[in-house]
Amino acid sequence: MIGAGIVIVLILLSLTAPVLSPYDPQAQDLSLRLQPPSASHWLGTDEYGRDVLSRMLYGGRISLSVGFVAVGISLLIGIMLGAIAGYFGGWVDQLIMRTVDVVLCIPTLFLILMLIVFLGPNLFNIMVIIGLTSWTELSRLVRAEFLSLRQRDYIQAARALGVPDFIIIFKHILPNALAPVFISATFGIAGAILLESGLSFLGLGVQPPTPSWGNILTTGKDYITQAWWLTLSPGISIFLTVLGYNLLGDGLRDVLDPRLSGGEEHA
Amino acid sequence: MPNLKLSGVQVLFRDARQQPVPVVREVSFETQPGKTLGIVGESGSGKSMTALSILGLVPFPGKVKGSIKYHDKELIGLPDEKYEKIRGAGISIVFQDPATALNPVFTIEKQLVETILAHRQIETREAKKQALDSLMGVDIPSPEKRIKDYPHQFSGGMKQRILIAMALSCDPDILILDEPTTALDVTVQAQILDMVERIQNFNKMTIILISHDLGIISEISDEVAIMYAGRIVEHGTIKDILDNAQHPYTRGLLDSIPKLGVHKAKLNAIGGFPPNPSELPSGCPFHPRCPRKIEKCVQQDPPYTMNKLKFACWNPGPTNG
Amino acid sequence: MHMDMNPNVSPDSIAEMKKMYGLDKPIPVQYADWVGRLMRFDFGRSFLDQRPVIAKIADRLPATLLLSGLSLFTIFILAIPLGVYSAMHHNSKKDRFITVFTFVGYSIPAFWLALLCMLFFGVILGWLPISGMRSVNHDMLGAVDKFWDYCAHLILPVFISAFGGLASISRYTRSNMLEVVRQDYIRTAKAKGLPRHSVYYLHALRNALLPIITIIGLALPGLIGGSFIFETIFSWPGMGRLAYESAMNFDYPTIMGIAVIGAMLTLIGNIIADILYAAVDPRIRL
Numbered sequence: 025m026i027g028a029g030i031v032i033v034l035i036l037l038s039l040t041a042p043v044l045s046p047y048d049p050q051a052q053d054l055s056l057r058l059q060p061p062s063a064s065h066w067l068g069t070d071e072y073g074r075d076v077l078s079r080m081l082y083g084g085r086i087s088l089s090v091g092f093v094a095v096g097i098s099l100l101i102g103i104m105l106g107a108i109a110g111y112f113g114g115w116v117d118q119l120i121m122r123t124v125d126v127v128l129c130i131p132t133l134f135l136i137l138m139l140i141v142f143l144g145p146n147l148f149n150i151m152v153i154i155g156l157t158s159w160t161e162l163s164r165l166v167r168a169e170f171l172s173l174r175q176r177d178y179i180q181a182a183r184a185l186g187v188p189d190f191i192i193i194f195k196h197i198l199p200n201a202l203a204p205v206f207i208s209a210t211f212g213i214a215g216a217i218l219l220e221s222g223l224s225f226l227g228l229g230v231q232p233p234t235p236s237w238g239n240i241l242t243t244g245k246d247y248i249t250q251a252w253w254l255t256l257s258p259g260i261s262i263f264l265t266v267l268g269y270n271l272l273g274d275g276l277r278d279v280l281d282p283r284l285s286g287g288e289e290h291a
Numbered sequence: 292m293p294n295l296k297l298s299g300v301q302v303l304f305r306d307a308r309q310q311p312v313p314v315v316r317e318v319s320f321e322t323q324p325g326k327t328l329g330i331v332g333e334s335g336s337g338k339s340m341t342a343l344s345i346l347g348l349v350p351f352p353g354k355v356k357g358s359i360k361y362h363d364k365e366l367i368g369l370p371d372e373k374y375e376k377i378r379g380a381g382i383s384i385v386f387q388d389p390a391t392a393l394n395p396v397f398t399i400e401k402q403l404v405e406t407i408l409a410h411r412q413i414e415t416r417e418a419k420k421q422a423l424d425s426l427m428g429v430d431i432p433s434p435e436k437r438i439k440d441y442p443h444q445f446s447g448g449m450k451q452r453i454l455i456a457m458a459l460s461c462d463p464d465i466l467i468l469d470e471p472t473t474a475l476d477v478t479v480q481a482q483i484l485d486m487v488e489r490i491q492n493f494n495k496m497t498i499i500l501i502s503h504d505l506g507i508i509s510e511i512s513d514e515v516a517i518m519y520a521g522r523i524v525e526h527g528t529i530k531d532i533l534d535n536a537q538h539p540y541t542r543g544l545l546d547s548i549p550k551l552g553v554h555k556a557k558l559n560a561i562g563g564f565p566p567n568p569s570e571l572p573s574g575c576p577f578h579p580r581c582p583r584k585i586e587k588c589v590q591q592d593p594p595y596t597m598n599k600l601k602f603a604c605w606n607p608g609p610t611n612g
Numbered sequence: 613m614h615m616d617m618n619p620n621v622s623p624d625s626i627a628e629m630k631k632m633y634g635l636d637k638p639i640p641v642q643y644a645d646w647v648g649r650l651m652r653f654d655f656g657r658s659f660l661d662q663r664p665v666i667a668k669i670a671d672r673l674p675a676t677l678l679l680s681g682l683s684l685f686t687i688f689i690l691a692i693p694l695g696v697y698s699a700m701h702h703n704s705k706k707d708r709f710i711t712v713f714t715f716v717g718y719s720i721p722a723f724w725l726a727l728l729c730m731l732f733f734g735v736i737l738g739w740l741p742i743s744g745m746r747s748v749n750h751d752m753l754g755a756v757d758k759f760w761d762y763c764a765h766l767i768l769p770v771f772i773s774a775f776g777g778l779a780s781i782s783r784y785t786r787s788n789m790l791e792v793v794r795q796d797y798i799r800t801a802k803a804k805g806l807p808r809h810s811v812y813y814l815h816a817l818r819n820a821l822l823p824i825i826t827i828i829g830l831a832l833p834g835l836i837g838g839s840f841i842f843e844t845i846f847s848w849p850g851m852g853r854l855a856y857e858s859a860m861n862f863d864y865p866t867i868m869g870i871a872v873i874g875a876m877l878t879l880i881g882n883i884i885a886d887i888l889y890a891a892v893d894p895r896i897r898l
Contacts, residue, residue, distance in 0.1 A: 391795065
C-alpha cells in the first residue's frame, strides 16, 4: 500500500525533524537570502536566508499535529453525540441531529473564519477550530451504525439483562462500529491538513515565524518569479501528505468494509 | 424441427484461486414449437444460469462453452449487435422478481415502446398502439389509462404481467420464464400460469419454465428436465417423470410435494444441502444425500442412460425406500 | 469590548458606546434583539466603513454567485461523463488512469494549483489575466470585447474552484453507475434486446444521476465557503473576498452577515435540489 508507506515516512520525518534538520529553522542569515537549492541548502533558502529544508521538516510536524489533534477532537465529539443519538433515539436523537443539520448548513469555511476572527489565529486555536467544525459527518456515521447495531439480538439481550447503557455503548456497540469511523477519520486527517495549510497560506492559520507548509507557500507566492523552490517544496509536500492519507483511507475501506468498494460488474 | 438446441453447454466461473468453477455442466436439450419444457432444480443448481447462457447474458467473467443453436444459428460467440436482434424478438425472458425488474424512472409505455422500436422499423405512434395491445393481452384492467403509470404504481402480480407483455411484445418464438411466480401470491401464481398457457395455445410459442417447484412445472409442462449441481440428472415427458422417475433425486422431489387429502405427520424432504459448485463431491455429486447410494457412486459420475427417460444414475429405481 | 483596556477612553464614552450597540441591556434581551435583526437581514453596520453590512454583501454577492454557479456547472458537465466513462471501462487502463486523476484531484491543494496556474498561464504564457473580474481598460471596450474580457477573467477561478468537486463528483458518478448496472432492471433492458448505448446511457445513467442531484445541494456549502480562498487568491470581488478582508480587519458584523447569507444560500440550494429530485424521480411526490 503506497498510502501507508507515504504516511509512515512522513510520521518518521516529523518525529525526527530536530535530528534531521541541518539548520535551526528560525536562524536567519541575510547574506544568504533566496538562495536556490544547493549542496549546503538542499531546498534553498527563503527571504530571510533561513534553510527551507529545516523549515519544511518542522512544518511537517505542525501539519501532522494539526491533522491528529483536529481529528481527535472531532472523533471525540462525533462519536459521543452520534452514539448518544443512535443509542437513545427519540427526542435526544432529534435534538442532536437537528443541531447537526444547522451546523452543516453554515458553510464550514465561513464558520471557521468567524471562529478564527473571534479566537485569534494561532496553532492551538486552529487545531481546536478545525476539530470543532468537522465532527458532523462522523456523528451521522456513528449514529447510523448505532441505529443498526442497537437492533441486534446480543444488544437486546444485554439490555434485557440490565447491563448499564454506558457499558453497552462502549463495550458492546462501539467496537463493532469502529471500522467506518476509522476510515472516515483517515480521510479527516487529509482534510484537516489541507485546511490548515490553506488557512496558513492566507495568513489566518499558523503565524510566522513558526514554520508551516502553508505560510512557507505564502512567501513562495510573493517571490514566485524569483524563487520557484519556495512554491514547489511546500506544495508538493502538502499534496503528497494529503494523497497518502487519502490512499490509506481508500485502502482501509477495501480491507475493512468490502461492501463499500465497487465489486464485479455484469457487462 | 427443434427451434432451440443446446448441446454440451457449460458455464464456467473462476474462484479466488483462479480455478475454474463449473456452474452449468454438459447441459443438452431441445425445444419444440408450441411445447413447454420445465426445468426443475434447487437454488444453485444452474438452471437460471442455463437460461442466461441462452440469451448471452451470463455475467462477467463467466464463460459459456458448448453449442446453443437457435434455428440452426449458433449463438455462442455471437457479437453483441447480432445478439441484440434475437433478445426480445426471437427469445424473450421474464425474471423472478417483478418488483425490481422494471426501471423505476420510466413509464410502462416508454419501456414497452422502446422494446418494440428496438426490433421493428415502425412509427412511434404505431409502437404505442402495439404496446397498448400487448397490455390488453395480459389482462391489465383499463390499460389505456394505466400505460402512463410508473412501475411503483402497480402490484407485484401486475408488474409480472407487464413484464410478460414486454417479453411477448415482439412475438418471440421462445419465452423463458425464470421462476416467474416465486415472488407472488399463490392465487396470482395460478392466474399468471393460466394466462401464459392461453397465450401459448394461441401463438404456438415454446415456453421454457424454470422453477424449484415441481408442482408448478407439472401443471403446464410437456417435458421436464431435472437439474442438480449444474447437470441435468433426469429428463423425460411429464408423464414418465411423474409415473416412472428413475433418479433418486427426482424421486425425492416428487415425494416432497404435499398431496391434497393425504395426511402425513411430516413432509418427505431431501436431507442435506446442494453442494457448492466450487467443491463438488467426488463421483456423482448427489451421493452424499442419496438414499440409494452404492460404492460406485462415490468414485465416478454416472453417464446418461437412454431409456424412455434419460437419466444419470448408477443405481436407478422407482422408489427411494 | 477591547475598549476597557484603553486608558484614554473616558467612562462616559464607553457607556455611550455600550448604549449604541445595545450592550447595556440584559443578555437574553440582547440575544432576542440580535436574532430579530438577523431575520430582517439587519446585520448592522460595518466597523470598517460604517456602511450597512447588507449593502456591502449585496454589492459582492453577484460576483460570487456567478463564480459558484459556473463552477457548479463545470463540475457537472465534466464530472458526470468522466465518471460514466470510467464505470463503462471498469478496471481497464483508462479507468485506472481516471482513478489516479481523481485521487490527485482531491489531494492537490487547490490554492497551490491556483498559484501554479497563475504562474504558468498568466505570467509565463501571458494568456490569461490572473486577478480581478475585468481588465483596466474594460470600460473602453466594445460590448463583445467586454463579454470576452469577463470570460477570460473567469477561466482560471472557475477551473480552480471546480477542480476539487470535479474529482469527487466523477468518483461518485462512477460508483453509482457501477451500483446501478448490477440492478435487475438493467438485466431486463439487456434481455429486451436494447442496444448497449441505450442500456447504459438511458436506463443506467438516468438512475445513477438521481443521487447526484442531492449532491448538488451538499456541494454548495463547500463551494460558497471555498469562495473565500479562491476569491482571495484571484482578487475576485465577491463575498468570499469580503469575508477575508473583514476577517483581517476584525469586522465582526460583516463576517456574521456573510455567514448567515452563506447558510441561507445553502438552504436555498438544498431546497432546489429536493425539488429537482422530486421532479425527476416519479416515486417521490411533493
